[in-house]
Amino acid sequence: MNSTVSIxxxxxxxxxxxxxxxxRKALPNAQITxxxxxxxxxxxxxxxxxxxxxxxxxxxxQFARLFERENVRFAGNLExxxxxxxxxxxxxxxxxxxxTGLSRDRALGICGEGLPEVYGxxxxxxxxxxxxxxxxGMPRLGESVAIIGGGNVSIDxxxxxxxxxxxxxxxxxxxxxxxxxxxxxxxxxxxxxRSSVANAPSDPVMxxxxxxxxxxxxxxxxxxxxxxxxxxxxxxxxKAIETLLETRGGPDTRVEVSFHFGHAPIQILGDGHVCGxxxxxxxxxxxxxxxxxxxxxxxxxxxxxxxxxxxxGPIQANATTGQLGNGLYRTGWVKRGSRGTxxxxxxxxxSVTEEILRDLPTLDMSTKPGHAGIPWQALAHAVDYDxxxxxxxxxxxxxxxxxxxxxxxxxxxxxxxxxxxxxxALGASEN
Numbered sequence: 078m079n080s081t082v083s084i085x086x087x088x089x090x091x092x093x094x095x096x097x098x099x100x101r102k103a104l105p106n107a108q109i110t111x112x113x114x115x116x117x118x119x120x121x122x123x124x125x126x127x128x129x130x131x132x133x134x135x136x137x138x139q140f141a142r143l144f145e146r147e148n149v150r151f152a153g154n155l156e157x158x159x160x161x162x163x164x165x166x167x168x169x170x171x172x173x174x175x176x177t178g179l180s181r182d183r184a185l186g187i188c189g190e191g192l193p194e195v196y197g198x199x200x201x202x203x204x205x206x207x208x209x210x211x212x213x214g215m216p217r218l219g220e221s222v223a224i225i226g227g228g229n230v231s232i233d234x235x236x237x238x239x240x241x242x243x244x245x246x247x248x249x250x251x252x253x254x255x256x257x258x259x260x261x262x263x264x265x266x267x268x269x270x271r272s273s274v275a276n277a278p279s280d281p282v283m284x285x286x287x288x289x290x291x292x293x294x295x296x297x298x299x300x301x302x303x304x305x306x307x308x309x310x311x312x313x314x315x316k317a318i319e320t321l322l323e324t325r326g327g328p329d330t331r332v333e334v335s336f337h338f339g340h341a342p343i344q345i346l347g348d349g350h351v352c353g354x355x356x357x358x359x360x361x362x363x364x365x366x367x368x369x370x371x372x373x374x375x376x377x378x379x380x381x382x383x384x385x386x387x388x389x390g391p392i393q394a395n396a397t398t399g400q401l402g403n404g405l406y407r408t409g410w411v412k413r414g415s416r417g418t419x420x421x422x423x424x425x426x427x428s429v430t431e432e433i434l435r436d437l438p439t440l441d442m443s444t445k446p447g448h449a450g451i452p453w454q455a456l457a458h459a460v461d462y463d464x465x466x467x468x469x470x471x472x473x474x475x476x477x478x479x480x481x482x483x484x485x486x487x488x489x490x491x492x493x494x495x496x497x498x499x500x501x502a503l504g505a506s507e508n
Contacts, residue, residue, distance in 0.1 A: 082107045083447030085170040087157050089113040090120025091422040092409025093176030094140040097149050099430035109149045110448040112166075114156035115209065116460045116468060116491040118144070121178055122419070123484075124208045127233040128250035129240070131481060136419065144462040150448055153460035154492050160455035163387035167405060169450040171442055172433060174399075175407040176426075179379035179415050185225065189345030190375070194219070198230050198376035205237055207251035209488035215257040219371020220264045223354045225342050226376030227270025228278040229418070234374050236286065238263050239293050239332045246479045251486065266334045267368045271341040271359050274301045274315050281313035287321060287334075294326035297336040337368070345373055379415040399429035404440050406433055464495040 084100055086093045089111045097109055117123060119137045126133045143149040157163055167173050182197025184190060196216045203211035222238065224231050242255060270277050287293065303315040318336065326333060339359050346353040351372055357365045386392050389401060394414035399406040408429040409422045417425075451459075460468075468485075471494050475483040485491050492498075 081444050082172070082442060083170040083445045084109045084172045084174070085166055085447070086111045086174045086176055087113075087166070088120060088176035088178060088409070088411075089115075089118040089140075089151065089153070090125075090176065090178055090409070091122060091136070091140075091419045092178065092411075092426055093120070093174070094118075094143055095423045095426035096174050096176060096408050096430055097143050098147075099427055100433070101143070101147050101149060103430065103434055108447045110152055110170075111143075111149060112155050112157065113151070113153045114159075116153045116488065116495050117465060118151055118153065118462075124203060124206045125178075126206075127202060127237060128205055129236070129245055129248045130233075131248060133419070134249075151460075151462040151465060152448060152451070153465060153495075154488075155451070155455055155459045158387055161451055163389075165452075167402075169445055170447050171404060171440060171445055173405050174429065174433070175401070175405075175411055176409050177411050179381060179410045181380050181382060182375060183378045183380040183415070185342060185345075185375055185377060187342055187344050189347060189351070190373075192345060192347050192349070192351050192373075194347075194351040194372040195345060196372065196374050198224075198226070198234050198374055199379060201234055201237065201374065202230070204254045205250055207254065207484035207486040209486055209491055211486075215254055216372065217261065218258075218263050218374075219261075221267070221370050222263045222265075222372045222374060223267040223269055223368055223370040224374045224376060225269045225354070227268075227272055227338075228376065228378075229280050229283055230378075231268065231270075231374075231376035232279055232283045232287070234376055235266055235268055235334065236283075236290065238266060239287070239290050239334065241292070241331070244290060247481060249476075249481045249484060251484060252477065252480070253486070262332075264332060266332060267337060267354070267370060268334060269337045269340055269342060269354065269356065269368075271339070273339045273359075274318060275303045275307050275311040277314060277338060279314065281310060281317045284314060284317040285320065288317075288324055292329050292331035293324070293334060294330045294332075295321040295324050295334045295336065297322055297338070299337070299339065301338055335368070379410065381411075381414075399425075399432055400436070458492065458496070460492060460495045464497070467497060468495040 084107050086097055093111055122134055122137055144151050182199045204215055224234055303311050340356040341359050343355040343357050353367045353369045355365050355367050381392055383391055399408055399412050401407055406429055408426050468491055472482040
């Protein structure tokens with residue numbers, strides 16, 4: 078094998094890092110660069126995993142070893158399509174793997190979702206995680222919000238909205254976003270899932286976690302049962318919900334949560350502004366009912382962009398192959414859609430890595446410059462891993478009491494601190 082094979086991976090989240098791990102193990106002499114438009118690595122783990130799930134975020138330490146011990150280069154603040162085209166990136170590397178994930182909240186496809194108080198879950202999780210490219214602020218949710226989804230992201234949203242500031246100890250939640258939300262926190266949450274309890278896409282452990290939030294009472298107006306031959310996870314999910322329902326309201330109740338399993342949204346109601354959601358039992362042609370709501374949060378996954386994607390045209394999920402062209406591949410959500418946990422991204426990365434290795438005899442293995450061939454204008458402001466470590470230290474140093482770090486919500490400030498254009502103390506003291 079040509080010892081100078083050059084590999085570009087676009088996206089430094091779990092899919093990209095797992096792919097780099099697999100390729101490094103199989104091709105120990107390859108030059109591997111992970112490119113990212115942000116100044117920080119780790120993508121979904123840093124900005125998509127809820128800030129109060131620090132155990133999940135700890136996988137960053139495993140990914141960090143790629144850059145610290147396994148000779149994988151990080152090139153942050155370098156955006157494909159802006160600083161360098163995909164065509165140019167392909168000309169500079171023998172293999173290009175797209176691991177960009179998906180960020181566009183999937184539409185419900187029902188009437189009323191264009192009303193101003195309908196928000197995607199991605200916006201909320203990015204705000205609470207201080208995503209530097211989330212420029213629109215905290216939405217006004219009102220006293221009553223309907224969360225439409227039923228999967229783990231919808232549970233994340235429920236949990237984040239139900240907690241009080243004291244419940245976020247030892248997290249990296251953005252305190253500015255939290256303070257803005259707490260000016261007018263929600264009092265009632267309707268949790269709407271079209272699937273039954275047995276078939277809901279939620280993790281029983283995450284459901285059970287809701288019961289540890291003080292001041293929250295749970296109800297479920299519709300009776301539910303799980304078949305005797307249901308899966309173990311379905312039984313655990315039912316048990317978790319039954320335990321939540323034992324949490325009765327009292328004088329200390331701050332938030333009431335109503336579960337609606339087996340119900341699908343028919344339309345979002347409102348004349349200019351949201352006033353409720355019309356529901357129907359899944360598969361039923363009968364009567365509907367209405368839940369009153371001041372706002373709606375949709376959490377039904379993330380979708381592909383409908384426009385031409387870097388000259389590849391509109392792309393859709395493909396469970397069969399990761400190949401998009403000779404030497405061009407994709408992995409993670411941008412391959413299979415927004416399904417599965419971080420572990421599913423690992424399996425996907427393994428599959429795509431094996432596909433790349435099978436294809437090696439058919440690929441152009443001529444010597445290519447790789448990262449060194451990136452236009453100097455782009456390299457001049459790129460953030461390498463040493464620069465990221467400076468930013469990492471600044472974030473840790475700026476952490477308030479009870480916080481693991483303070484993430485800066487300004488991309489420009491992050492780049493300035495990373496590239497030593499601002500003193501760490503100055504960068505740490507401001508947003």
